[in-house]
Amino acid sequence: MPSRRPQPRRSPQAPRNPLPLYLLALAVFAMGTSEFMLAGLLPELARDLGVSLGAAGALTSAFAVGMVIGAPLMAVLARRWSGRAGLSVFVLVFLAAHVVSAVTGSFSVLLLSRVAAALANAGFLALALTTATAMVPADRGARALAVLLGGTTVATVVGVPGGALLGAVAGWRAAFWAVAVLCVPAALGILRGVPGGRAERVPLRAEFRVLRAPGLVRVMVLAALVNAATFGALTFLAPVVTGPAGLSGPWVPVALVLFGAGSFAGVTVAGRFADRHGDRLLAVGGPVLLTGWAALAVLADRPAALLGLLLVQGALSFALGGTLVARILREAAGAPALGGAYATAALNAGAVAGPLSAVLVLGRPTGPFLLSAGLVAVALAFAAVSGSPPGGPASRC
Template identity: 45%
Template sequence: MPRAVYLLGLAIFAQGTSELMLAGLLPELATDLHVSIPAAGLLISAFAVGMLVGAPILAVGTLRWSRRAAMLAFLTIFALTHVAGALTSSYGVLLATRVAGAFVYAGFWAVASVTAIELAGPQARAKAMSILAGGLTVATIIGLPAGTLLGQHLGWRAAFWAVAALSVLAIAGVVTTIPRGRSESVPQLRQELRNMANPQLWIAYGTTALSTGAILVIFSYLAPLLTETTGLSEAWVPVILALYGVGSLIGITISGRTADRRPFRTLVVSLAGVVAAAVILALATSTPWIAVPAIVLVGTFGFATNPAVNSRVFSVAGSAPTLAAAFNISAFNVGITVGPWLGGLALDAGAGYPTVGWIGAALALLAAATIPLALRTAARNRPTVGQVEYESASSITGR
C-alpha cells in the first residue's frame, strides 16, 4: 500500500478527532454554554449536516482542481473554523463553525477517498478505505479520549485549539506526500452525473446511512449514559471511549481484509453484531460489567460495516467515482444526523438513556433489510467480466 494512503489516514485522524470529541464533552459544553445536553448534542448533528451538504458540492466544485490543492484548501479552512470556535462564547457561533468546518472536512473526505482508491488499485479498494477510515478509528482511540481529558481539565476550548494544531500537521503531511498537478484521468461531470442514476448506488447509500445511524445514536450519548445511568464517574468516560475505539479499529481492520472478496457476508455478520450488542446494552445499561463490553462491541461490529459499503460504492461507480464517493460521505452523515436526532427526541420525551440502545438495534435491522434488495438489484444488472460485484445469496448462507 502506498505511503501516501497512510498519511491521508493521518489527516483524517486530525479532522476526525474534532468530529468525535464532542461525544465526550457534552456535559461541559452544556454547562458552559447554558444549554441542555440534547441541545449540545445538536452540535454533533450540525457537524453531520455540514458534511452532508459539503461532500457533493465540493466534489463538483473542485472536480478540475488538483487533488493536492483541494485538500490543502480544505484543511486550512478547517483549522481556521476551530480557532474561531475556541474563541467564541456563543452557542450560535459555535454551531456555525461546526457546520463550516464539517463542510470542508466532507470535501477532504471525498477527494482523499478517490485519491486513496486510485493509489491502491481496484483489487484493494476496501483495504485502502479501511486505512483511510482507520484514521477516524484511531481518532476514537486517541483523539476522542485525549479531547475529553483536555475538556475536563482545561476546558472544552483547549480541545478545539488542539484540533487546530493537528490540522496544521495534516497540512504538512499532504504537502510532503501528495504530488502537484492533476490526476492523469480528469473527471467528467456529465459522466459523474449519469452514473448517479444507478439504483445500486442508492441502495448502498441506504445501507450506509442506516448502519451509521445505528452506532451514532448510541455513541453520541455515551458520556451521559455512562455517568447518569451506568453510574460510573467522569474519570471512566475517556477510558471507555478509548476501549470503544480499540474495538472499532479491530472491526475495521478485519473487515478491510474481507470486504473486497465478501462484502455481503461482512455486512450480514457486522449488522447482526450491532443488533445483538445494542439490545444487550439497552437491557443492561445500569450494569457496568455488561454495559461496557456491549459498548465496545457496538464499535467493533459497527465500524466493520465501513469497508464493505465503501467497496460496494466504488465498484458500482466504475470509472466515475468522485461524485459517487461524495454522496456516500453524505449518506454516512445522514446517519450521523438522524441517529443523534432520534436519540435526542427520545430523551426530550422523557425516555431514559437505555432507549438509545433500542433505537440503534432498530436502525441496524433496517440496514440489514437493504441487503436482499441489493442482491436482487445486482442480479438484474449483472456486471461485465472483471467488474467487482457483491456475493451471491448462496455465498452468504454458505451453501
C-alpha cells in the first residue's frame, strides 16, 4: 500500500471528545431508531392505512435499499459542500420526511417519505463518518467512530423499544413525531458546532479509483459479511426466543435489549483499542464470533445460554464491525468525500443480504444462527486467502 495517501484535515488543537461529535451521535440515534422501530409499528400502521401486513413490510425494504444506493449518490451530491452544510441539509430532510410520515393518510406518500428518509440517512452517515474522524486527533479516530456508531447501538437498546412503546400508547404516528423532534437539537448543534470548512478536494474520478485498491475492497467485503451475519440472526431472533427457547412473547424485547447492550459495549471497546490494537481485535474476535453463532444454534433451547450468548454476540459483532469501519476509512483516505459512503454502503449491503439469505434457512428455527456462523467462516477464509489481514503492516492505523 502506498504510504503517502491524503488524510482528512485535522486541527492540531482538535479536542479529544468535542461536543458536536455527541450531537452527531444524537442524530445517528434518531436515524437508527427510525430504521428499526417499524418492526413494532407495522400491524397498527397497516390497519390504519388499509394495506396488508406484507405491503407494509415494503417500508422496511425500501428504507434498506435506499440506504445502500443512497450512500454513494448522496456523498457525490454533497462533495462540494462543507461538512456543516451537508450534515445540516441531510438531517433537515430526514426531519421533514418524518413530519410527512406522521401526517399522511396515504401509504404511497408514506413509502416515498421512507425512501427520502433513507437517502438522507445514508448521506448523513457517509458524511458524518469522515467528519467525526476529522474532528479529533489522528490517534483517536476509532474512538470518534465509537461515539458516532454508539448512537445506533443505543437506538437498539432504548430507541426501538421506546418507539414501540410510544406507538402502543399513542399510535404509530407519535413514534414518527418523536424521531422528528430528536432531530431538532441535532440540527441546531450541527449548525453551531461542526466546522464549516470543506473536505479536501479530490477529482471525482480519482475518488472512485480508490475502489480499485485491493485493501479497501477486502475490508469492505469483510464488513459486509460480518454485518450480514449480524442482521441475518437478529432479524429472525423472535421465532427462536418463542420457539426453541420456550419463552413467552415479552422476552423478545428483553433479548433484543441484551443484544443491543452488548453491541454498545462492543463498539465502545473497539473505540478504545482499534486505533492501536485493531489487528488483535480482528484476529481474536473473528473466530470467537464464529464460535458464538454456532453455540447459539446448538444451545438455543436453553434460555439462560441463549440470553447470555446474545449479549456476547452483540458485543463481538459490533466490536468487529466498528473496527472494520475504521479500516475502511483508513484505506479510503484518498477519497475524502466518498470514504464514508464506501463504509456505509458496505454495512448496509450486509444488512440487506443477511436477512434475505436467512429467509432461505427458516425451515429450521436456528437456521439463521447457522447461516451467521457460515458467513463469518466465509469472512475468515476470505481474509486468509486474500493477502495480508485487514489492518496489517500495510494499513495499520
